[in-house]
Amino acid sequence: MNMSHSKSALLRQFASALAAVSFMAAPVMAAEGEEGAHGGGSHHIERQDWSYSGIAGQFDRPQLRRGFQVYKDVCSSCHGLNRVKFRNLVQPGGPEFDEEAVKALAAEWPNQIMDGPNDEGEMFERPAKLSDPIRGPYKNEKEARAAQNGAFPPDLSLITRARGVHNDAAWYIHVPMMLMDVITGYAEGGSDYLYAILTGYEEPPEGFHLAEGMNYNKYFEGNQIAMVQPLPEGGAVEYEENAGAKASLSQNAADVTAFLAWAADPSMDQRKQLGWTALIYLAITTLLLWLAKKRIWARVKH
Amino acid sequence: MAKWWDERLPLPRMMHDQFIDFPTPRNLNYLWTFGGILTFCLVAQIVTGIVLAMHYQPSAAEAFNSLDHIRRDVNYGWLIQAMHAVGASMFFIAVYIHIFRGLYYGSYRAPREILWILGVFIFLAMMATAFMGYALPWGQMSFWGVTVITNLFSSLDQVIPGLGTAIVQWLWGGYSVSGTTLNRFFSLHYLLPFVIFGLVILHIWALHVAGQNNPTGIEIKTKSDSLPMYPYAVAKDAVGLFAFVILFAWFVLFLPDYLGHPDNFTEANPLVTPPHIVPEWYFLPFYAILRAIPDKLGGVIAMFASIAILAFIPWLDRSPVRSAKYRPIYKWFFWLFLISCLALGYLGSKPAEGVYVFWARIFTLYYFAHFLIVMPIVSSIETPTKTPRSITEAVLGEDEAAGAGAGVPAGAAAAPEHR
Numbered sequence: 153m154n155m156s157h158s159k160s161a162l163l164r165q166f167a168s169a170l171a172a173v174s175f176m177a178a179p180v181m182a183a184e185g186e187e188g189a190h191g192g193g194s195h196h197i198e199r200q201d202w203s204y205s206g207i208a209g210q211f212d213r214p215q216l217r218r219g220f221q222v223y224k225d226v227c228s229s230c231h232g233l234n235r236v237k238f239r240n241l242v243q244p245g246g247p248e249f250d251e252e253a254v255k256a257l258a259a260e261w262p263n264q265i266m267d268g269p270n271d272e273g274e275m276f277e278r279p280a281k282l283s284d285p286i287r288g289p290y291k292n293e294k295e296a297r298a299a300q301n302g303a304f305p306p307d308l309s310l311i312t313r314a315r316g317v318h319n320d321a322a323w324y325i326h327v328p329m330m331l332m333d334v335i336t337g338y339a340e341g342g343s344d345y346l347y348a349i350l351t352g353y354e355e356p357p358e359g360f361h362l363a364e365g366m367n368y369n370k371y372f373e374g375n376q377i378a379m380v381q382p383l384p385e386g387g388a389v390e391y392e393e394n395a396g397a398k399a400s401l402s403q404n405a406a407d408v409t410a411f412l413a414w415a416a417d418p419s420m421d422q423r424k425q426l427g428w429t430a431l432i433y434l435a436i437t438t439l440l441l442w443l444a445k446k447r448i449w450a451r452v453k454h
Numbered sequence: 455m456a457k458w459w460d461e462r463l464p465l466p467r468m469m470h471d472q473f474i475d476f477p478t479p480r481n482l483n484y485l486w487t488f489g490g491i492l493t494f495c496l497v498a499q500i501v502t503g504i505v506l507a508m509h510y511q512p513s514a515a516e517a518f519n520s521l522d523h524i525r526r527d528v529n530y531g532w533l534i535q536a537m538h539a540v541g542a543s544m545f546f547i548a549v550y551i552h553i554f555r556g557l558y559y560g561s562y563r564a565p566r567e568i569l570w571i572l573g574v575f576i577f578l579a580m581m582a583t584a585f586m587g588y589a590l591p592w593g594q595m596s597f598w599g600v601t602v603i604t605n606l607f608s609s610l611d612q613v614i615p616g617l618g619t620a621i622v623q624w625l626w627g628g629y630s631v632s633g634t635t636l637n638r639f640f641s642l643h644y645l646l647p648f649v650i651f652g653l654v655i656l657h658i659w660a661l662h663v664a665g666q667n668n669p670t671g672i673e674i675k676t677k678s679d680s681l682p683m684y685p686y687a688v689a690k691d692a693v694g695l696f697a698f699v700i701l702f703a704w705f706v707l708f709l710p711d712y713l714g715h716p717d718n719f720t721e722a723n724p725l726v727t728p729p730h731i732v733p734e735w736y737f738l739p740f741y742a743i744l745r746a747i748p749d750k751l752g753g754v755i756a757m758f759a760s761i762a763i764l765a766f767i768p769w770l771d772r773s774p775v776r777s778a779k780y781r782p783i784y785k786w787f788f789w790l791f792l793i794s795c796l797a798l799g800y801l802g803s804k805p806a807e808g809v810y811v812f813w814a815r816i817f818t819l820y821y822f823a824h825f826l827i828v829m830p831i832v833s834s835i836e837t838p839t840k841t842p843r844s845i846t847e848a849v850l851g852e853d854e855a856a857g858a859g860a861g862v863p864a865g866a867a868a869a870p871e872h873r
Contacts, residue, residue: 207708235522235526240526306720309522310522310719310720313711313716313719314716314717314719314720315716316716323800326800327800333712334704334709334712337708337709338709339708339709339710339711339712341716342716373729416719418526419525419526419532423532423533423536423707423708423710424707424708426533426707427703427704427707427708430703430707431700431703431704431707434696434699434700434703435700437696438693438696438697438700441689441692441693441696442693444689444692445689445690445692445693448685448686448689449686449689449690452480452681452686453849453850453854454480454481454849
């Protein structure tokens, strides 16, 4: 993904200009203004330029494929993707992998499917099929917590829709920002948050007390996160020659975020395409109805 | 065929009289299209809701999964589910515009008191339906929203010890919010829209007896004041409806999650409380009023009173004219009231602390003062500006209206039976 930040840079300038105005206008309110548009932690979460941003954005097929690779190689060692079935990886609108390849992938998936009872009345584990969910390594929350030092790695199927960037801007910025978001179709708060978390690992600042087994993340609420840094600086996951991008921390993070955004909302491409069709139809119909109304009302003075 | 029917059950006759020939004031603006828009919203919610109920599982174990199943695996389930969830918000956008239109043009004044009060009941039923509907996805915000709001009734323990607790346990069907609560909320959520439908029929009936109000607030006096509903009002309603559907489609197809809360994509967990529990946006002004009062019971009373008070305004407003257009002083208070409601909405989304509580109290105070103090006093002392003598005069100007035979009172002739 070409991580050009032109759009977010513009927004940032806009926000800082507003913050500056607020600073001059009302010193008390400015304190709020500077905190503006925060995510979970104490750090401002940047809006990224996603291929699926806004009303016209669509998922980028090669990116979804790379993102799945990152999920498979890194995330899946702790996190499940239980609401997504292997067959979804083949379906249009997603990574659109080859069906035979996904069949093989499912059969080799280390976290097998509990099935049964068999003819002897026993439950048994079997390899996954296309119709099975993409399971994580743990059978249940208890097992996960036991293995993870008490922490629970959540299922990632809906993660980008279950997270968001909270708008804490002062009231006079809040309303114009909301309107801008509605007009531009900003629905990527969850993606922005996830990307921030994945790239937000740092050495804790001096004097910061980090609890045992916790990690410092500048974007996470309270800055202490149980998850160890999943993606290292150099980029953990090497891509194939023709994958369309070179591995790096930001590239891995962006790719897996895009993949999880698709996993949470697999009909997004179709939804937005239908959106344009519906809007064009509705706009033309409204116009025709308005012309008809004008004509009808032309018969009487009004 | 129509004649055969009319001799046995005059349904075609009634539809013709009430929805084709029905005299509508000729000066209605686009704010009057919201009645039709609201009817559309109700029907859309019922239709999408019936389809969703075919796939939804009202149990604590399966509710969240079944919603996800609807979005992922049911054909166009993602569309139907988004239409229903966004549709609730659209319904409230439309009803708020409809209510404020009524407030501005004095549509609650005699002879439309019953019409207005029926509207207040519809609004209450809508709120109950939406609240219970929001519980059904069984996400974190569903669960904790239900917990917070149902718990409000426990404040009645301050009146009669044990009463509040009894009511809360009766609502829950147990000692905590559980799958039993979800079951009964689903049952009522399916029932109440049909109650609303019945109330809407009464609302429209009352409207067609009293006749429509209009921007001048003057009754239809002569034939030239009105136009038949078809094609004039219908043509305008169609434009308004389709323009509204554009907004509707924008949210459904581009921003289906915008009006909801991300926490509702995490399954309900009684052991984990979200840091910041907020209701849906359309309840925020009332939530702000609830939290503005330092006493729990007082807050609950204020919240319910803020809606109940609407039923009494036909008698609180004593102005000789209906429409705020001709009320130079009251007009400003109307806008102040609108700003107060918007401000309360904003404050309801903020934590109840510091400066937010202060402002919530100020605006809550004005909310009630507007009805209890401003409305009676201003309407008594204010001198309205000159109103036109008739709707025709308002539309055509004094000279032409004289030609059109206006100003000859022929009795209020809205309903066809009085024509």
